[in-house]
Amino acid sequence: MSYNLLKGKRGIIFGALNEMSIAWKVAERAVEEGAIITLTNTPVACRMGTISELGQKLNAEVIPADATSLEDLEMVFTKSQEMLGGKIDFVLHSIGMSPNVRKKRTYDDLDYSLLDTTLNISAISFHKMIQVAKKLDAIENGGSILALSYVAAQRSFYGYNDMADAKALLESIARSFGYIYGREKNVRINTISQSPTMTTAGSGVKGFDGLLDYADKMSPLGNASAEDCADYCIVMFSDLTRRVTMQNLFNDGGFSSMGMSLRAMNQYNKSFDEYTDSEGHIIYG
Numbered sequence: 001m002s003y004n005l006l007k008g009k010r011g012i013i014f015g016a017l018n019e020m021s022i023a024w025k026v027a028e029r030a031v032e033e034g035a036i037i038t039l040t041n042t043p044v045a046c047r048m049g050t051i052s053e054l055g056q057k058l059n060a061e062v063i064p065a066d067a068t069s070l071e072d073l074e075m076v077f078t079k080s081q082e083m084l085g086g087k088i089d090f091v092l093h094s095i096g097m098s099p100n101v102r103k104k105r106t107y108d109d110l111d112y113s114l115l116d117t118t119l120n121i122s123a124i125s126f127h128k129m130i131q132v133a134k135k136l137d138a139i140e141n142g143g144s145i146l147a148l149s150y151v152a153a154q155r156s157f158y159g160y161n162d163m164a165d166a167k168a169l170l171e172s173i174a175r176s177f178g179y180i181y182g183r184e185k186n187v188r189i190n191t192i193s194q195s196p197t198m199t200t201a202g203s204g205v206k207g208f209d210g211l212l213d214y215a216d217k218m219s220p221l222g223n224a225s226a227e228d229c230a231d232y233c234i235v236m237f238s239d240l241t242r243r244v245t246m247q248n249l250f251n252d253g254g255f256s257s258m259g260m261s262l263r264a265m266n267q268y269n270k271s272f273d274e275y276t277d278s279e280g281h282i283i284y285g
């Protein structure tokens with residue numbers, strides 16, 4: 001259902017790889033709400049993924065670009081303004097990758113050049129994107145910039161590895177740049193902290209199925225889906241949230257405020273079944 005919340009707005013969506021991608025769902029919802037957009041991803045992702053199908057479906061130009069390259073980012077903002085016919089109203093940073101995770105390097109055995117890459121792709125690219133846009137004066141007064149984060153920025157999660165540090169930096173960039181860009185141009189910068197979601201990036205996390213189920217059982221509203229995330233992004237891009245900035249906003253069904261739920265406790269207790277005596281008492285061994 002469309003509310004025309006983005007009628008007449010121009011946007012750039014970074015990070016749609018395939019139809020599981022959160023950015024894919026955001027792009028679909030943005031166009032449904034009346035926006036015109038450009039899509040961008042790395043040249044490899046544009047070749048290997050299915051982003052061109054999305055471009056055709058949404059009548060959106062696909063611009064191959066590496067979000068860690070200042071030249072590429074300049075090109076994305078310049079071309080997008082030309083193609084869409086004016087300054088940009090909203091930007092989604094939906095980008096994350098850890099070569100340490102891919103290469104199964106644990107947090108106490110990180111490869112530091114790979115850590116540089118994790119931070120550059122997953123967090124510093126957000127700074128670069130905003131700095132390039134500001135220098136080009138490419139964002140409309142009152143525009144909205146969003147990145148996607150995860151609760152591992154605040155709490156420790158087994159297996160999330162150096163992505164936790166990248167997310168902490170990402171959220172900090174939203175605050176630091178949000179102050180400057182807000183003061184000068186009324187541009188809002190926020191992060192949305194999303195539930196675990198079955199996507200290409202998500203499934204790279206160790207024990208992801210278990211994490212997904214655990215988060216769902218812990219959250220009173222259950223996990224937020226990629227579609228739920230897209231809805232939240234639309235509201236944040238719209239004029240309904242003009243005074244919301246420098247925030248990390250949880251879209252997680254309540255997970256981040258929970259300690260223990262009945263459903264999670266029941267599941268947890270099952271693990272003791274094999275360690276009970278004939279009278280059902282737990283043998284702690």
Ligand SMILES: NC(=O)c1ccc[n+]([C@@H]2O[C@H](COP(=O)([O-])OP(=O)(O)OC[C@H]3O[C@@H](n4cnc5c(N)ncnc54)[C@H](O)[C@@H]3O)[C@@H](O)[C@H]2O)c1
Nearest residue numbers: 015017021022045067095096148149196197199200201202
């Ligand atoms: N899936 C989850 O469980 C989950 C939860 C919370 C937050 N997030 C965040 O959501 C965002 C989107 O991830 P997703 O889950 O949709 O997975 P995804 O794999 O579909 O998206 C990640 C995207 O990052 C792009 N990318 C990687 N390196 C890049 C570079 N150098 N330049 C430009 N793009 C680059 C990839 O091509 C891909 O499109 C990420 O920031 C991720 O950390 C995901």
